[in-house]
Amino acid sequence: MNKSLAEKFYYYMKLGREFELRAKEEYMKGNIGGFLHLAIGEEGTHVGAILGFGNGEFFVHYRDHVYAIARGISPKLLMAELFGKITGVSKGKGGSMHFYSSKFNFYGGNAIVGAHIPHAVGLAYAKKYLGKSDGVMVAFGDGSTNSGNFYESLNLAAVYQVPLLFFCENNYYAIGTRIDRVSAFKDLYKKAKDYMIAIQIDGMDVFEVYRAVSLAKEYIQEEGKPYFIEALTYRYESHSMSDSGDYRSPRELKIAKEKDPIDNLLKKAFKESLLTKEFVEEIDRKVEIEIEEAVEFALNSKEPDLEELYKDIFCED
C-alpha cells in the first residue's frame, strides 16, 4: 500500500461521487434526461477495478459513469454527454448509458443486459491473435449472470484461452429483484469456478479491489487465460432515477452505508498516514471546481445540429 495510490483512489472516488451527485441534481432540473443509473456506493469497486487493471481494454454495462471517470475521460465530456450536447463523449447521441471512447479503450456503456460479455471474449481473442499483450476486462452486474450470454462467454473464454477478466459487481439486485430469488447461487463466483480461477472480494474496500484486480491482470497476461472476480458492493440510489416499488429495507441501506467505500478509504488511509487532512481538503476543492467546470462546459456547449440525426450511421457518409 502506498501513498500515491491512496491519493489516486481518493481523487477518483471523490470525483466519481460528486459527478454523480451533480448529475442527479441536473437530472432533477431537467438538464439531463432518459435513464440515469447512479453508482453511488459502488465507487470502491469501480475505481479499484479500473486502476488495478491499468492498461487494457474495457467493457461495462450502463452503470458506467465512475468507470469512465477512473479511466481518465474528462468529466467535461461526460457531463456534456449527459446534457445531450455535441461536445459529449458520444456527441449527445448515447447519453448516460452509452459512454464510448476508443481512445481510452472504453467500449461502452451497453444497455442490453449481458450483451457486451461476448464482445469482450471476441476482443480478447483478437488481441491474442494479433499478439498484443494488454488484457481485456468486462464488468457486468449480478443480473447478467443468469443470462445465456454470460454462460456462453465463460465457456468460450475458457475454450479459446483468452486474456479476459470477468468482473462481476454484485450489488445484490437487478432492478427490484434480489439475486437469490432468481439465481441458483448467491455466491456468483461459483458459477465460473469450473471454467477458470474465480474469487469473491469485498467491493466496498478499494484497496482490496485494487489488489485483486492487479493480481488478476498479471495472471491473465502471463498465463493467457481468463479469470473471474466477484466484487460484493451496494448501490445506495434507486436502480435508475426512480424506482416504482419498495424492495429494500431502510435498515439494509443503513448497514450498507456504514461500509461506505470513501469513508472506509479515509479511515484506513488516515490510520496508516497515507493521506493528510490537508490533501483531502485540497482534493475536495479541486473536485468541486472540476465538477463546476464540467457543468459549465456542458451548459455552454451546443446541441447537435439536426443533420446530426443522419450522421454516424455508416462509416461512409
Next chain:
Amino acid sequence: MDYEITMPRLTDTMESGVIVRWLKSEGDYVKKNEPVVEIETEKAIQEVPAFKDGILKKILAEEGQEVDVGKPIAILEITKEVPITSPPKTQEEEISVKVEEKITPEIVEEASKIGEQIQQQTQAVKEALASPYAKKLSADFGFPLKELQEKGEIPSPAHEKDIREYLYSQYIDKDTLKDLKQYSINIDKLIKDLQGNLSKDNIYRYIKENNIYKLSDIPIFQKRLIEHLSKSATVPTFHIYEAINLKNILDKKEFTITTYILKIFADVMQNHYRTRIYYGNGKYRIYPSSNISVAIAVDEELFSPVIKNIEDKSLKNIQEQLQILREKAQDRKFDPEDFEGGTFSISNLGMFGIDMFDAIIPYNYSGIAAIGIEKNGYVNIVFSFDHRIINGKDAALFVKELKEKFDDVEYIESLK
C-alpha cells in the same frame, strides 16, 4: 449567494409535481443531501434533498401546490456557516424561468421546409397526370381526359375535384354552379335526373320539388347568442304586464322617449336593490348603481351593451351615451367593459309597430322590460323577472313605483 431549488424531475415522464410537505421551514439551515421537501409524482411520494449547504431563505411553493418541473419552489442561500439566529429576510429575488424544450418551432420549420422542397419538385412536372380515381371517373363519364388536359381545360395532375368541376361546367352555368354548392345536393344525381334540361329554372324547380335545403354556417356572434339564450331558457322566469303612461313625456322634444325611460327606470331601481343584482357563481353581485343594458340590432346581429350609473347621469349625458353605443354597434367595435356590470335590460320593438311582446332575460340578469308601441299615450310593457333573484312581491312593488313615477308630473319636470 442564492440558489434556486426547482421542482425536480423524478421520473422519465414527469411534467409537474405536487408539494406534499416542507420538511424545513424558512430560516432553517439545510445540509447538502438532507431532505427538504416531499414531492408527489404520478408514481409515489418522494423526499427531495438539497444539493448545497445553506439556509432555506424563501419557500415559493406552498404545500398542495402543483408546480411544473424546472420551476423554482424555494430559494436557498448558500453558506457553510450554520446560523445562530434566523437570518434577516432579504427582498424577493427575480426568478429565472425553467429550462424549456425549445424544440418544436425549429422542427416544424424544418419539416415545412422539406414539405416545400417536395412541392417545388412536383410542380416542375407538367405532364398530363391524373389520380387513378380521376381517370376512372372521366372514363365513366366518357370524356378524353388527356386531350382536355393538353388543352388546359383540366389541370395536371388531375384529381376527382377537377373532373367533377369540368363535368359540371359542361352542363351548368358558372353562377348557378357556385350557388348550388351551398345546397345539400348530389350534383351527379341532379345531372342524371334532369337529363339534358339543366336550365337554371329547371334546376331550382328540382331543388324545391325535392325539398333540398341550403346549408348555412352560423356566424360566431350568432353561435354565442344561441349559447347564451339556451342558458337563459333554463332560468325560472315570471312575467308582469303593465300599461305605462307616457303622456308626460311625449311632448318633450329635447330628449328621446328611450332616454326618459332609462332615466326613470334607473331612479326606481335605486329603491329596489334586487333589480341591481347579477347572479354569478352561486353568489349575488349587488351593484350600488343602476346599470341597464339596451338591445341594439345591427343587420342580423344583436348587441346588448350596458349604460352604467344612469341614476347619476343627466338626460343629455344618457342620450349621448346611447348615441356612442349605437355608433360602436355600427362599427362592431365595443370595449369589453361595454358588456360588463349590467343587471337589468330594456328591449324595444315599438318602432316596428309591435303592440306587446315578451323578451328573454339576459343570462343571470334580474330582469328585462319589453316595450311595445305607444298608443294613445300609453305603452304596453311586459316585465320578465328571474325568480332566483327577485320574487313576485318585490317585482310588483318595483313595477308599481315605476308606474307612479311615469304618472308623476312634478317628478318628470324635475328631470334634467
Next chain:
Amino acid sequence: MLYRDALKKAIDELMEIDDTIVILGEDVGFYGGNYRVTDGLFSKYGEKRVIDTPIAENSIVGNAIGMAFGGLRPVVEIMTVNFSLLAYDQIVNQLAKIRYMSGGDICIPLTIRMPQGVAKQLAAQHSQSFERIFASIPGLKVFTASDSITAYYGLKQAILSDDPVIFLEHLLLYSQDFLFYEINDFDITKQRIVKSGENITLVSCLKILHDSLEAVKEVEKKLGITVEVIELTSLSPLNLDLVYESVKKTKRLVVVSEEPKTGSFTSEIITKVMENCFYYLDAPPLRITAEDTPTPYNRKLELFSIPTPDKIATKIINWGREHGL
C-alpha cells in the same frame, strides 16, 4: 381508467376463473412490475402463478412454451420489445411454428406482452418499435393496445386465444387515463374506427395514434375537411375491410407509425390498399414514420426523428394541398 389498470383488470379477471393462467417475467412479482401492470397479483395469486424470472429472455419464452405444452396458459411480460430480440429464436423458430410443424397437433396458448416505442431520451437500444418484426412472421398473432378499451378487451382476447399472441403496448401509455366503457361484441381482429370523417382515411396505432388525433384537429381546421381515423388493433391477422371501405369513401390514405420508414408496417397497409382500392385513390398514399436512423439520446434530435403532432399536421396539410384538397 388508467391503461395499466385496464391491462391488470383483464389479467386478474381471467386468473380468477382459470388457474392454468400463470404470469412470468422480470420483476413482475414481488416488485410489482416495472410498469406496475402486475402490481398486487403476486400477493393475490402467489409465487407459483406470478413467477419472477431472471434476466434471461430466451428462457422466459422457451419455458413458457414448455408450460403451454403441459397445459398451462402462460402470460409473459418482456420488459420492452428491445429485449424480445434475445428471445427471437424462441419466438420465431419455435413459438410461431410448432403448431404447423405438428400438423395442428399441438396448440400453444401463450401471450407475450411488451411495451415498445420512443419514450423520452432512452437512446437507441431502448426506443424501438417492432410491428414489422412480428407481424411478418406467419404463425404469430399480433395485437396492439392503444387505449384502455383495447388494452382490456384485447388482452382478454389474446389470453383466451389458443394461439400464440404478441401483444404490443406502448411505454408512454401506461399512466394515461382513457375513457372506458363496456362493449359487447368487441373483436380485436376487426380494427376500430375511432373517429369518422369524409375526406381522408388515417390509419395508426399505439401512442402515435393519439398524436395523429391531435394533428387531425389542425388538419380539419386548415383544410376544411374531415378525417376518418382507424385504430389498427390487429396486425396479424390483418383484416383491412374497414380500411378499404373507408378509403373507397375518402379516396385518400395516410398511415402514421413510429417505426423507421423503410420496410415499416405502413408499407404493408399501403400495399394492401393499393391492391384493393387502386381505382378509388385520388392521391398517392402518405406515409408518416420515424426517420431511417437509430434513435438519438438528445431530446431535440429524438423529437426530430419521430412524428410529432405538429409534424403530422404539417405533412398532411402540405400533401393535401398538393393533391387536390
